[in-house]
Amino acid sequence: MRKLKTIEDVLAELDEIIKISEEKNDPLGYFAVLYRRVTWKVKEGISLNQFDDGVRMEQLDIIFAKRYLDAYYNRSSGNISQSWEKAFALSRNYWPVILQHLLIGINAHINLDLGIAAAQVSRQRQMLHLEHDFNRINAILASLVEEVQQNMSSIWPPLKRILLKTGEYDNLLVDFSMRIARDGAWRFANTLAATPEKGWKECIAIRESRGGKIWFN
Template identity: 35%
Template structure:
């Protein structure tokens, strides 16, 4: 299956299945890689629903886009598991999975950072290279709305397993939602700029640009993992009060959208 044997997904259904397999394995073994995989699976399911509902201008193109995007995550995951290789930003992210000092929200944001600040532009440019890239912009921006909805639900889910996460409201002037949401807004805007850049470049130029994006995302990963002195006391308190049951946290995060839909249905 994609993501666990090195096989690439052929469509969005296989992306969902590959992510579900990673979530299952992580739940069984208590591996924190399941935190981001659970978030990513739910985003992909919501995008698939939007494709089936005809919300995108070009549904088959979005399927291809999401498949390229997912395969970049699977390739990074497989490279790390095989020999600790892969893009720098993903090595920074996966390298903290065994660090019990890193809190749940940090693991989530580390994954979001690597996937959006590196993988997104590469996948989008690969979907619609050259002048065709501009036709993708409407559907690309529509994904922002889908992501924002997932983040809103996930914020409540993370708060349930990390009850003092709201302490981050009091330090640095950033709310817990903004921390989860940072790459959905600002970084996706920058990723679109890089998408257009990559789409118009030669292969040699693209290699240089991708290297630059990877280095920058790796620097951001280190900042997320080891934030400034102002935030560290709050993270220490969060760490001591949030759930240490990795499997239970993964299961909780992976059911966030289903619980959110049930709540809206009965509210």
Template identity: 25%
Template sequence: MSRARGPRRSWRKEATAVGRRLRRGRPTARRRAGGDPEILSLLAAPYGSVEEARDRLDALRREFADRGDDRAVFLTVYARTTEAVAARIERGEFEDPEWVATYLVAFANRYRQACHNYERGALSAVADPWQLAFDSAAEPDSLVAQDALLGVNAHINYDLAFALVDAGIERDRTARYADHCDVTEVLRTIVDDIQDLLASEAPGLVAVDESLGRADERLAIFTIDECRASAWRNAVGLSSRFRLRRWLARRVTGATATGAAYLLLSTRASDSVQGALGEFEAGGEDEGGQGTGVGRN
């Protein structure tokens, strides 16, 4: 394949260019000024329970999907994750199911607040990882894999540390950490389900999964383990009684998640690369030329 002409740039410069390109002219044109009232109504009130978070996240996913809004892609992944953890809470399989429920609700509310601020145009209140994820989903050439990974990155590498602090990790920290690890174990068990959900939206991903055997699943599990372990360490730092340690943990959390988002978006530095990847993802289109995705533009 011939490469697009032009001077070569380091990935850091490409990432910076991507950031400037995505942020130029924001908020994005696909949202009306002030946001969509129906979307805002689903986001305005905080979630008060696991059941409410699960139901309202799924309602939001359906609303996005009906509108062809690619924010539905991450919510498809997130809804499955919430369902799996909620089922284990209901079975009482954590050391402190009540705390895990608080943790799950706090985590969901972090996403809800970011999405609500973005939808209503309060962009100064939206963390960079979420700004980049939402802006990318609003682009007409967004990729299913990008939309999913950008959302997962913002939610785990950024939101999770703060959600753990919201839920409280100081009392009986050993038990809290054990439950945190058990949630990670739940996520390991649904990696195949997540891949199937994404493949239903981007049929070309099936070929990747089949060609890699179990290597991609092992990589996904390793990444989940590392990111969630890092989130716990950052949460411990954010809970410190020392101001410098709290400041450092906040900076590390933001820099890690934002840097990962820029890396995931590096393909946007070349229109030809982004276009080629989009064609590959759509490799399983049906006879009418339409993919099976719920949120594709």
């Protein structure tokens, strides 16, 4: 993996993962495609001055992405977070629908990695200054919901019928990947930022130990 200095470097790495996934018919590529769209929108937002601090937002994006990329490239080493280890294992052990692949990746990346990245880029004295931009990331994710769902439905038509039947076609991904994940990640970021750095390892371990409950905390 190349050294990440800019968002362009992140996009190039995601392009490589997508290319490899297409060649190998690897379902891990579903999350990489979604993540690339989000990253590109963040890049666009920075260029249009949509964030309070564009420089800080690029740093956050790079730190955030590096955690996913490190996990992806080291997934066979056994030296990755429990959340990503579970996500990668599920992709190998059975063939979930596309929506499940995305939610598995979101669980690992947003609920754990986003909080860590936010705490790293903005220590406790600056966390309140970050909140506005942090929430803007959620707005970017929300703006992609309809596009992602429509694309998934075209690939797997039963998904559209299922979502329409449950009455949650427009809101399913919003509820999971945006509101619940965002709020949990923000609380975790504040907890971590308020913790002395020597205690971060333990704090992160506690977060991971929640396992499946991480969605709602």
